[in-house]
Each structure stands twice: as C-alpha cells, then as structure tokens.
Amino acid sequence: MPLLKDDMPLMKEPHPSPQAPLPWVLPSLFAAFNVVLLVIFSGLFFAFPCRWLAQNGQWAFPIIAGLLFILTFFSLISLNFSDPGILHQGSNEQGPLMVHVVWVNHRAFRLQWCQKCCFHRPPRTYHCPWCNICVEDFDHHCKWVNNCIGHRNFRFFMLLVLSLCLYSGAMLVTCLIFLVRTTHLSFSMDKAIAYPLGCGDPRPNSEGGEELSTEGRGHGGGRVNGEQG
Numbered sequence: 001m002p003l004l005k006d007d008m009p010l011m012k013e014p015h016p017s018p019q020a021p022l023p024w025v026l027p028s029l030f031a032a033f034n035v036v037l038l039v040i041f042s043g044l045f046f047a048f049p050c051r052w053l054a055q056n057g058q059w060a061f062p063i064i065a066g067l068l069f070i071l072t073f074f075s076l077i078s079l080n081f082s083d084p085g086i087l088h089q090g091s092n093e094q095g096p097l098m099v100h101v102v103w104v105n106h107r108a109f110r111l112q113w114c115q116k117c118c119f120h121r122p123p124r125t126y127h128c129p130w131c132n133i134c135v136e137d138f139d140h141h142c143k144w145v146n147n148c149i150g151h152r153n154f155r156f157f158m159l160l161v162l163s164l165c166l167y168s169g170a171m172l173v174t175c176l177i178f179l180v181r182t183t184h185l186s187f188s189m190d191k192a193i194a195y196p197l198g199c200g201d202p203r204p205n206s207e208g209g210e211e212l213s214t215e216g217r218g219h220g221g222g223r224v225n226g227e228q229g
C-alpha cells in the first residue's frame with residue numbers, strides 16, 4: 001500500500017449533495033406528464049394528417065412515423081423505469097475514517113465517502129440529490145424522465161434522443177406534406193375532421209386529392225363534389 005499524501009486529489013462532485021432529499025412528487029408527475037403529452041400529440045398527429053395521407057394513398061409517412069413513435073415511446077418508458085447503475089454497497093465494516101485509494105493513469109485518487117449510502121464511492125460515481133442514490137458512471141439527472149443517466153441506461157438515453165429527433169423530423173415532414181397537399185382546400189376544423197373520418201364517398205379530384213362538400217354532409221346525404229380546380 002503506497003503512502004498517502006495530504007494533497008492527494010479527491011474525486012470531484014458535479015454538485016454538492018443537499019442535506020435533505022428533494023421532494024419526488026412533482027418531478028414524478030412532470031415525467032408522467034411528458035409521457036401523456038407525447039401520447040396526446042401523437043394521437044392528434046395520427047388521427048388527422050397521417051390518416052388523411054393514408055386515405056390518399058401515401059402510406060409511407062404514417063408507417064415511418066408510426067415505427068418511430070413506437071421506438072420513441074418504448075425508449076421513453078424504458079428510460080423512466082431503468083436502473084442507471086445504482087450502487088448499494090453500504091456496510092458496517094466500512095467507515096468514513098477508512099481510506100480507499102484507486103489508481104487512474106498512474107495517479108492515486110482517494111475515494112470520497114458518501115454519507116447517504118455509507119460507502120466509498122468508486123471513480124465517476126456520484127450521489128444524485130434528486131434520487132438520493134449513488135450512480136455508477138453518473139452523467140446527469142434527466143428531469144424529463146425523472147431518472148439518473150448512468151452506466152446502465154446511457155444507451156437507452158441515446159436511443160431516446162435519436163428516436164425523438166427522427167420522430168420530430170418525421171412529424172414535421174409529414175405535416176408539411178399534408179399542408180402542401182391540402183393548400184387547395186379552405187382550412188376548417190370541419191374538413192380536418194371529415195377527411196380522416198372518411199365521411200361520405202370521397203371522389204378523387206383532378207389533382208389526385210379528394211374534396212368533400214360540407215353542404216352535402218350537412219344535409220345528411222353524404223353527397224360529395226369533386227374539386228373543379
């Protein structure tokens with residue numbers, strides 16, 4: 001065992017640990033709210049623009065967006081309930097007065113004692129003040145999912161970031177295509193709902209799209225007029 005020096009560097013913490021655990025109710029509700037928000041926006045997205053495009057033969061965009069939504073949703077749920085690399089190594093045999101040393105790149109580091117978990121933290125292990133746990137290879141605490149990002153779930157986090165970016169891009173492109181395809185139609189919530197629900201018997205117009213007459217729908221006869229340019 002090498003001799004220890006007083007100026008031996010300590011493993012630094014990203015932020016000081018609070019004295020009392022932070023409340024967990026609001027962060028948990030915020031994480032659940034994000035999941036609900038994703039489901040609501042995706043439901044509107046698939047119910048209106050995606051359904052209209054699918055009914056007009058453009059299946060590629062709804063299928064791609066649907067696959068990306070499934071990937072995003074399950075990576076989000078997985079990250080919510082994943083184990084970031086929690087270390088439970090507290091024991092009565094250890095104590096804050098004992099000194100543990102590790103060597104990194106030929107330099108000796110004295111491990112810090114975690115008062116909450118009652119053990120000497122390995123390198124790159126930090127105590128999350130929000131979760132009140134020590135996490136191996138701690139990266140950060142993600143408030144969007146109310147979970148730490150660490151050694152075991154960092155891949156889930158990267159998968160969520162990647163799938164969310166791709167899904168957002170797919171939603172943007174799909175909505176733009178939907179708006180371009182429906183520029184010849186006057187905007188109204190009536191038509192936005194009538195098209196996805198497929199009221200009446202839509203007939204293709206000269207541009208390949210479909211036009212549903214609100215007058216015919218209003219009289220209950222389901223009469224459809226083609227777009228005359």
Ligand SMILES: [Zn+2]
Binds near residue numbers: 115118126127128133
């Ligand atoms: Zn700890």
Ligand SMILES: [Zn+2]
Binds near residue numbers: 128129140146
């Ligand atoms: Zn945390």
